[in-house]
Amino acid sequence: MILSSAAIRRWKVCSGCLMSLMRSSAHSASTSGVLNQMPRFAILLGCVLTIAVSAISFGQETTPSEQAPPKTPTSGQVWVQDIPGTASSLIMRPVTLPDGGEMWVMEREVTWNLFDVFIFRLDEKKKKSSPDSDAVTRPTKPYIAVDRGFGHNDYPALSMSLQNAVQFAKWISAKTGRTYRIPTVDEWKMICAQAAIPADQLDAYAWCDSNSEEKTHPVAKKKADALGLHDLYGNVGEWCLTGGTPEKPEGVLMGGGYESPENALNCESNQPYDMMWNDSDPQFPKSVWWFADAAYVGIRLVCTDDGPTKALSNSKDDDHGDE
Known part of the structure; x- marks a missing residue:
C-alpha cells in the first residue's frame, strides 16, 4: 500500500x-x-x-471537489450542480414536460456570485478553467456598475443582453458537461403554470413596484412556489427565447421585474426588447452585451440533461469583437 x-x-x-x-x-x-x-x-x-x-488511511489521498464528476440528475428529485473552478453551485428542480419527460430549472435566478466569474474570467485567472470553457466567447467588461448599486453578493445579475445570456449558458454547459440553456417562452409558461403562484398573494412571492422600493433584492428572500422556485415573478425579468438563430437569438422577458405592477405578474405577460434599453449608452456602436437603461433584465437557466455538449470550441465564430 x-x-x-x-x-x-x-x-x-x-x-x-x-x-x-x-x-x-x-x-x-x-x-x-x-x-x-x-x-x-x-x-x-x-x-x-x-x-x-x-x-x-494508507492510500486515501483526497481528490479536489472540482475533479469530481457531476451528480447525475434523478427523476423527480432536486439535485445540485457544482460549477468547477468556482465556489458556486446551482440548485436544480424538476419540471414535468407535457410528454411525460422531465427537465430541470434553476431554483433561483443567476446571481452576481457566479456571473462575475463569467464576466471577469476569474476561473482563468485562478487557472481553474478548461479548454471548452475558455473557447466560449465572453462579454466585454461593463463600462458602468451594472449592479446599479442595488447590491452584489446574492443579488440577481442584471442588464445583460440576450446574446450575453446565451453565451453564459454555453459557458455553464462547457463547465459542467451538461446542456444548460435559456428556456423558450412556452417552457417558461409551462414552468409558471406548475409553480401555481396565487394571484392574491403576490406580495409573499414577488418583488414588484408595490414592495421593492425601486431596487432588486437578494434572491430567495420571498416565499418559494409550488415547484420550490424563488422569484419567478418580479425582482428581475427572465430572458426567454422566441426564435432566431444561435448566432442571433430572439427573445422576450417573462415574469416581470422589481418595477412591474402586480397586474403584470402572471404566466402570459412578456416584455419584448426595446432599443430604449440602451438609449444612454455613449459607446458607438452601442454594446451588444450590456444594457445601460434596463436594470430589470435577468436570467434563469434550464437543464435538459442531453449529455455532454458539443462543438462549444467553435463558439468563437460568434465573436462580436469589443462592442
Whole structure:
C-alpha cells in the first residue's frame, strides 16, 4: 500500500516520540513511582493510536471537489450542480414536460456570485478553467456598475443582453458537461403554470413596484412556489427565447421585474426588447452585451440533461469583437 504524505509525516513524528518515551521510561523506571510514569504512558498510548489511524488511511489521498464528476440528475428529485473552478453551485428542480419527460430549472435566478466569474474570467485567472470553457466567447467588461448599486453578493445579475445570456449558458454547459440553456417562452409558461403562484398573494412571492422600493433584492428572500422556485415573478425579468438563430437569438422577458405592477405578474405577460434599453449608452456602436437603461433584465437557466455538449470550441465564430 502507498502512504499518503500526511500519514508518513504522522508516522515519523509518532515513531520518534515513541522511541524517545521508551528510552526515557526505561531510564527513570528505577527512580520513579508508577504515578510519575502515567503522563508518559498517556502520551505513549496517543502515539500508538495515531499510528493505527494512519495505517487505516494508507492510500486515501483526497481528490479536489472540482475533479469530481457531476451528480447525475434523478427523476423527480432536486439535485445540485457544482460549477468547477468556482465556489458556486446551482440548485436544480424538476419540471414535468407535457410528454411525460422531465427537465430541470434553476431554483433561483443567476446571481452576481457566479456571473462575475463569467464576466471577469476569474476561473482563468485562478487557472481553474478548461479548454471548452475558455473557447466560449465572453462579454466585454461593463463600462458602468451594472449592479446599479442595488447590491452584489446574492443579488440577481442584471442588464445583460440576450446574446450575453446565451453565451453564459454555453459557458455553464462547457463547465459542467451538461446542456444548460435559456428556456423558450412556452417552457417558461409551462414552468409558471406548475409553480401555481396565487394571484392574491403576490406580495409573499414577488418583488414588484408595490414592495421593492425601486431596487432588486437578494434572491430567495420571498416565499418559494409550488415547484420550490424563488422569484419567478418580479425582482428581475427572465430572458426567454422566441426564435432566431444561435448566432442571433430572439427573445422576450417573462415574469416581470422589481418595477412591474402586480397586474403584470402572471404566466402570459412578456416584455419584448426595446432599443430604449440602451438609449444612454455613449459607446458607438452601442454594446451588444450590456444594457445601460434596463436594470430589470435577468436570467434563469434550464437543464435538459442531453449529455455532454458539443462543438462549444467553435463558439468563437460568434465573436462580436469589443462592442
